[in-house]
Amino acid sequence: MSLWILDKGAVAPLVNALRADYRVIGPQAKGPKFVFDPIEDPAQLRLDYNTTILPPKKVLQPPEERLATFSMGSEPRVAPVVEAEPTVLLGVHTCDLHAIQLLDKVFSTDYPDAHYLERRQQTIIFSIECLEPCDEHSFCKSMGTLTAGEGYDVHLTDLGLAYAADVATEAGKALLTRYGTVREATDADVRRLNEVMGAKWPRFTYRLNFDAAELPALLSMAYDHPLWDELGERCYACGACTIVCPTCYCFNVFDETNMALTEGERWRRWDSCQLDEFARVAGGENFRAARAARQRHRFMRKGKYIYEKIGELGCVGCGRCIRACIPKINIVDGFNTIHGGG
Amino acid sequence: MTTLNVNVHHVTRVEGHGSIVVDVKNGEIKECRFEVVEAPRFFEAFVRGRPYSELSHITSRICGICAVGHATASLEATEKAMGVQLTEQATLLRKLMFHGEIIDSHILHTYYLVAPDFLGAGSVIPLIETHRDAVLLALRVKKLSGDLCAIIGGRHTHPCALTVGGFTHTPGERELREIQARLVDARADMDASVDLFASLPWPEFERETEYVSLHKDDEYAFIGGTVVTSDGFSYPIEDYKQVTNEECVPFSTAKWTHHNRDAYMVGALARLNNNHDQLHPRAQAAAAKLGLRPIVTNPFLNSAAQVVEMVHCVEDSIRIIDELLSRGVQPEAPAPFKVEATEAVGSCDVPRGILFHHYVYDEDGICTRANCIIPTNQNMANLNADMKVLLPQILDRPQDEVRHLLEMLVRAYDPCISCSAHCLKVEFV
Amino acid sequence: MTTSSIYLPEMGRLVQVESMTTLEKLFTIELPGGQSLGHDPGQFVMVSVLGVGEAPISITSSPSRSNGSFELCIRRVGDVTNALHGMQAGATIGVRGPFGHGFPIEKMRGKDVLFAPGGLGLAPLRSLINQVIDERSSFGRVIVLYGAKRPNELLFRDELDEWIARDDVECHVTVDRGDETWDGHVGVITTLFPYVSINPRNTVAVTCGPPIMYRFVLMELLGKGIPETQIYLSLERRMKCGVGKCGHCQINDQYCCQEGPVFTYAQIKGVEEAL
C-alpha cells in the first residue's frame, strides 16, 4: 500500500505508545534463546532475534484456551468463551507469517472456529524480513517462505539505522502513523531497500535437494519407505517437534470443574500426533501405535496431507522441529532421503 | 497408689512415627520412654556409589519438611569438599531460601500441630470453624514461605534449583519485590502470632539441660559457623562427633546422642538460648513478650521460640531482599570447581535443630561414605529425660491428661521422626 | 463475539433411558423447543456430560421416525459413557451435531441392500435399516445379517424379531457362542452368508463392527463380487472436535469426522491406517 521509514530510535516510543491501547507481543530473550511474550519494557524487544522456541501461533491459538464455561447439576448450562483482546504482534518472521496464513485457512474453512478467528481479527501483525538465516536448521528458501507478499499489516525491513515499513492494511497504517513517528519513504530509501533485499538471497541456501512442490507427489510414493522404521527407532514420541511447529494445530479438549462439582470450564490444549494415546480409542485399539507410523504421519501431514486439504504445504521451513528434537531427527534429511540420494 | 498404662502408638501430629510407652505400677514408674518405630530407610548406606551432583537431591528426601535444610547441609558438605566458593548472590539466596523453610516449618508446627492442643481441638481442621482468622493467618504465612522457597528453588519440598556451586535458576527482581511486599505485610501476622502464643497457658515444667546449636558472631546462625553449647563448649563443625557421640538403643530406630551431660537439646529453643543477641530487634522484642529470657529451661517453650524465629526470619528476609536488589540480581552459572577425592562436613541449624552431613568422595566425585546426624535423634535422649522428670510431677492427674501432656511434650520437640529414623553410620576410619 | 462457537453444545433432554444389555443403554433425546436434529443415517453427534467430557456417538434412530427426538445406543466404556449410564430420564446432556457424512441413501435406491453389522455396529446401521424399511418400496431386497458374541449381547432384540417376522426383510441373527437361552444360529457372522444369495452387481453392502470383523466380512463381500464402490463401512476413531480441526480422527489424509465416518471400501482400500 505504501512504504514508510521508521527510525530505530523511534521503535521504543512506538512500543510504549502502543502499550497504552494494545497487548504488545514481541520476541525477547530467554536465556540463550528467544520467545514471543508480552513486552513490558521496550528494551526487551529483540527484533534481531534468530528464532523463537514456540512460534507466534501461541498468540493466536494459545497452548491452553478456554472454550466454554458451564454449570453442572440437574439444569446444566453452558456459555461460550471467546477470549480476544486488541493485540499487536511484533517481529514475526516470514516463515511464521506463512504459517499464520495457513492457520487462518484451516480455522476459517468448513466449520469456522470463532475462538481463533476472533483473536486473529483483533491482532495486528508487524512482520519482519529475515536478512540472515537464523541458523543451520532453517530451510525457508527451500520452502518458499523467505519473504512474504501478504498476510501482514506492516512489514519491516532492517535498513541499518532505520526500518523500511511496508504498510499493507489500513489498520497497519493507522497504527503506525497514530502511535509512531514515521516518514514516507524517499526514492533513496527504496533504492536502499532494494539493495538490502538483493543482498540477502545469496546468504540463504537451499537445503532440499529438489523443488518443494514435488513433495506431495514424492510422499505419495513413500508410504512404505524404510525411513519410517528408522525414525521410529530413534524417536522418543516426546511430541516436541509438533509442539514447536508453527503449522501444527491439533488439540485435545477436556473439562475442569470446581471442587463442589457445580461449575466448570471446557478447555482445549495443544496435542500431538506423536504421543502414544493420540489415536487410541476406548476399545483399546490404537490406530497409530508404532512410533514409525506416527513419524510417517507427521512427515505426510507436513508434505502432503495439509497440502491436499487446503492447497498449502504444511511445512514452512522454520527448522524448529529439528532444533527441538533431542535424537536429532531432521525433517530436511528425511525429505531428502525420500527424494533419494539423501 | 496410681497404676497407669499409657501406650500411645503412633503419636499424631508429628512428622513420622513414634510411640510413647508408660508403665506405672502402684506409683512406681517401671517404664517411661518414647520409641521411634518407623521403618528405617538407610540413606547413609545407599548414597554410597552415587555421584556428588546427586547427593543433595537424594538427601533432601530424608525429610519433606526440612528438605531445604538437608539439601543446604548436603551442599555445604559437598562444596566444602570440592573447595567451591559461592558467589555473594548465591550465598544470599541460600540464606533467603533457608529463612523460607524456617518460617514454613515453624508455622506448620506452631499453628497446625501445637495450637490445637491449647484450643481444645484434635487438629487444625475444626479450628477452621472456631478460630478461622488464626487458620487463615497460618495458611497465608505458609503460602508466603512456600512461595519464597519456590521462587528461588522451584518448590519448598525437594527444591529443584539447588545445585553444587549455587543455583540452576535465578529469581527475577520483580518476583523478589513482590515477595518482599508480602513479607512486609506479614509483619501484622507475626505480631498477631506473638500475641496469640503469648496468651497460651504453657504447661509449667522446668528441666535444665545442655543446649547445642550453631553460632556466628555477626548473624543468627542457620548455615555454617561453629558448634556451641550452653555449657560453654565450642567446636569447629568438623569435630561434630565430639558433640554427638551416637549410640544405638534397642527400642528405637533412631540413634541417641549425648555430650557434656546425659542428654542435650537442639532446635529453636537451643538457638534462642545460645544466640539471643543476634536475633533481629523485633524478634528480641517478641521473645520478651513471650517471656523468653535465656536461659529458658521449659522445653514446652520450644514452640514459643519458633514464633520468635519466624519474626526474625521475616525481618531478615526483608533485609536480604533489599541487599539483593541493591546489588542487582543477575542470572549466574554455578561456581566452578574441580572434582577430587576429599571429605568434608556441612552443618545447618534446620528448623528442628543442628544437622550434620559428612561425606567422603573418591577421585571421580562418587560418594564412598556418608554420615547424616539429624536433630530429632539428638533430641531423643533429652526428650526421654524430660519425660522421666515430668511424669512423677503429673502422675496424680487423670490418665487422659497424663497422656495428653506427654504427647504435648513430644510435640514440643517437633520431632521429625521420618528423618531421625535414618540413622547413622558407624565410625569413620 | 462475532460467530457462535462450533464447540458449544446445545442442551438436550433425556426423555427416556432404557437398558438394553449389561453394557448398552438406549437414550432418547429431545432438543430444546422440539427442534429436529435433521440428521442423515450414519451421522453422529458429540455428546457432552458437562464436567466429564464429550464423546462421538452415532445416531441410531432413523430420520424417518424422528418425532422430535432422536436415539443413541451407548456402550459404557469410559468416563463420558459411564456418566451417561448413570443418568435418568429428565436429565440434561449436551449435544453438538449432527456431523460427518452418513450413508448415501440416494445411491442405494432401486438396489438390493445387504446390512452386515457386528455387535455395537448395529447402532449406526439401525438408523439406515429403519429408513429403508420405512421407504421399503424404493429398494430391492433388504437383507440383515447380524452377529454378536453372545445372546445377551444382542441389541434391539424386539426390532430384530420384527424384521425377522417381515416378509420383505431377510434377517438372520447369529452369536459366536450360544447358551441355554439360545436356539438360533451359532457361529461368527460370516457363517450367515451362505443363507442368502446375492446379486452382486445390484447389491449395496453396509457394514460396521470391530476392526477384526471388518476383515472377514469384507473378504466375504468382495468374494461375492460386490464392487468396492458399493460397500460402505462406518469407522470409529478418537474425536475431540467433530469438525475436522483437532486431528485425532485422521486416517492418513482423511478426517474421519468429516469425510467419514462412512466410507466406501474403494475409498479406504490400501489405506493402511483405516482398518
Next chain:
Amino acid sequence: MDNGKPKVAFFDFACCEGCQLTVIDSLQTHLDLLDAIEIVQFREAMSEKGENYQIAFIEGSCTRQEDEERLHKIRDQADIVVALGACAHLGGINALKNLHPLEDVRKWVYGDKAAWYDTYPARPIGAVIEVDAFIPGCPIDREEFVRVVKALLLGTKPPIPDYPVCVECKLKENVCLFDLGKICLGPVTRAGCNAICPSYGAACEGCRGLIPNPNENAMKDVLAKAGLTVEEIMSRFTMFNTYQLQERMAEEE
C-alpha cells in the same frame, strides 16, 4: 457417608512425608477440599482417628513384613486405594537400597546392632496390594493432587498423563536442557509435574516414573552420545526407578 462427603484417610510408610505435606499445602489454595471430603485420619496433622473410610491415600514404600499387614488392612477397608507419591507408586528413593545387599545395608548403618532392625527390599505398595490409582512425583504436584481428588469425586479416571515431561516443558517454552549441555530424563518420564525441574534449569530426574511406552534405547543412545558411561546412565535411571528396572531385569532373565 453420613454427611454425603466421602471419608478419606491418609497413611504413611517409609517416606519423607513430603507428599502429605504437599496435601496440607494444597489447602492454601483449595480450602474447599475440606467441604468436599471428610478427612478421618491424617496422622501428620490430626489426633482423631476414624477407621471408617472409603478412600485411602497411602504414602511411602513397603519395607518390612509388618508393613504388609497394615497395607492389607487398609485395602480391606477402603473402596479406593491411591498410591501417593513416588515412594508408594514406584518404590522411589527408598529402593536405592535394593542396589546393595540387604545385610550390608543394615550393617553399614547399624553395625553390630543390625539384627535389631527389620527390613527388606523397598517395594511400591502396588507390589503388595491392589492399587486403584496413583499420583506420581517426589513430591506430588499440588494441583495434580487436587485434580485427582476431583476425578474421584466425579467418578472418572484420574487424569494422570501418559506422555513425557517434554510436552509440558515445551508448552512452557523452557530452554531445553540438552541445549544447555545438560542431561534430562524428561523424554521418557511421565508428565504431570508441569515440568517443574526443567523450568528451574534442573534436569528431570525421573521421579514420576517412566511413561508407559518409553523408547529407552533411544534414551541410552542419546545419553551415550552426550558422553555418559553406562554406570552414569544407569545411575540417572535408578534414582527413582530402581524397583522397576530390577523387576524388568528379572523378567528378562
